[in-house]
Amino acid sequence: MPELPEVETIKRELTKTVLDKKIVDVIVNNPKVIREPKKSDFIKGLTNVRVKNILRKGKLLILELSSGKSLAIHLKMTGQLIYPGSGKTSRVSFKLSDGKLLDFNDSRLLGELRLLDEWRALKFIKELGPEPFDLSLGQFKEMLAKKKAKIKPLLMDQTFISGIGNLYTAEILFRAKIHPERPANSLSDKEKEILFKEIKEVLREAIRYGGSSVRDYVRVSGRGGDYITHHKVYGREGKSCFVCKTLIKRTTLGGRGTYFCPKCQFLLK
DNA sequence: AATGGGACCTGCGCGC
DNA sequence: TGCGCGCAGGTCCCAT
Numbered sequence: 001m002p003e004l005p006e007v008e009t010i011k012r013e014l015t016k017t018v019l020d021k022k023i024v025d026v027i028v029n030n031p032k033v034i035r036e037p038k039k040s041d042f043i044k045g046l047t048n049v050r051v052k053n054i055l056r057k058g059k060l061l062i063l064e065l066s067s068g069k070s071l072a073i074h075l076k077m078t079g080q081l082i083y084p085g086s087g088k089t090s091r092v093s094f095k096l097s098d099g100k101l102l103d104f105n106d107s108r109l110l111g112e113l114r115l116l117d118e119w120r121a122l123k124f125i126k127e128l129g130p131e132p133f134d135l136s137l138g139q140f141k142e143m144l145a146k147k148k149a150k151i152k153p154l155l156m157d158q159t160f161i162s163g164i165g166n167l168y169t170a171e172i173l174f175r176a177k178i179h180p181e182r183p184a185n186s187l188s189d190k191e192k193e194i195l196f197k198e199i200k201e202v203l204r205e206a207i208r209y210g211g212s213s214v215r216d217y218v219r220v221s222g223r224g225g226d227y228i229t230h231h232k233v234y235g236r237e238g239k240s241c242f243v244c245k246t247l248i249k250r251t252t253l254g255g256r257g258t259y260f261c262p263k264c265q266f267l268l269k
Numbered sequence: 270a271a272t273g274g275g276a277c278c279t280g281c282g283c284g285c
Numbered sequence: 286t287g288c289g290c291g292c293a294g295g296t297c298c299c300a301t
Contacts, residue, residue: 003294032278059295076295078279108278110295124296149271158296167294214294215281234294255274257292 002075003059004132004163005206006217006225010081011056013220014063017083018102022050025095033091033104035112045069045115046094058128058162062119070119072112078216079104079111107216129161132199140196144184151187152180153254155199164199167212170234170259172202179267180251180258205230233259 002010026043028034034042050066061081063071073081085103087093092113094102104113119125130139143161147154154160155169164172173180176195178187187195206227211217213224214235232242236259237250246263 006294074295076277077293106278107280108293110278112296153272156295165294212294217294254272256295 002079002211002217003165003168004056004203005168005227006211007056007059007061007075007163008207009211009225010075010220011054011061014061014081014083015054017220018051018096019054020051022097023047023094024097027087027090027093027095029093030091030109032109033106033111033113036114036116042113042115046071057125058131058158059165060124064119068117070116072114072116072119072122073104074112075106076108076110076112078108079106080216080218081105081220082218082222083220124158127159129157129159131162132164132203135161135196137193137196141189141192144187144192147184149184150181150253151178151184151195152258154184156254156256161199163203166256167214167231167234168202168206171232172198174233174261174265175202177264179265180253180260181267233261235259
């Protein structure tokens with residue numbers, strides 16, 4: 001499900017709703033989503049602790065707790081965090097000191113909850129590439145220069161740059177007018193500059209609209225994000241390009257559905 | 270080293 | 286109406 005804009009939206013909403021509250025009980029309806037430690041220690045370690053700080057690293061949410069431990073939440077494809085929750089469809093619910101529930105929903109059970117002594121020690125975190133908003137143009141150009149991988153899978157590689165997934169790569173590359181299969185090191189200086197600008201612009205805009213609700217993603221309040229109305233290519237196979245009227249194409253690249261305009265995003269050979 | 274496929278899972282929409 | 290197939294905002298692991 002969620003990419004940087006969705007996770008950032010959730011982070012901001014959790015900050016408004018659950019920050020500084022105490023978890024008083026943990027209800028586990030499906031232990032599969034608890035990756036570590038084992039269920040009983042997970043529950044014990046999360047009971048009677050306060051949520052002290054909420055962070056996002058790439059697509060990972062981190063709740064730092066008064067105990068010194070942290071709850072790391074990866075929503076993967078269909079994870080949701082809902083407050084106040086009903087507990088009815090949740091895999092795990094956290095009962096808070098205000099008497100309300102924070103629900104973790106996840107229909108596909110791919111999501112991951114981890115109670116950690118030190119989130120910085122997570123392999124995923126240690127290998128995570130830079131945040132797009134922390135990068136300078138110079139650094140970005142340098143990162144691309146050494147890479148001959150196709151640009152789309154490269155932008156989705158979390159060790160290269162963090163937070164960008166399948167949907168936003170498609171939108172970013174369309175706006176930058178770059179074909180998804182272009183080798184990264186074949187981009188001209190000008191293209192790298194435009195790409196850099198569009199990464200930040202698309203992500204920033206998507207955050208402003210609360211993310212894209214394509215299927216499962218909802219905000220903490222349960223309502224959807226509105227950025228989908230701004231999509232130019234993602235999910236638009238066979239529809240006409242807003243710029244040139246050519247039909248949007250869908251291919252498979254690195255195993256993922258890939259949408260682009262074959263005219264605006266011409267592949268140079 | 271880099272790429273591709275499968276695995277992890279459930280559920281939806283589509284065509285027959 | 287019902288069934289089977291393809292597909293899904295992610296990541297990890299294994300084979301080549």
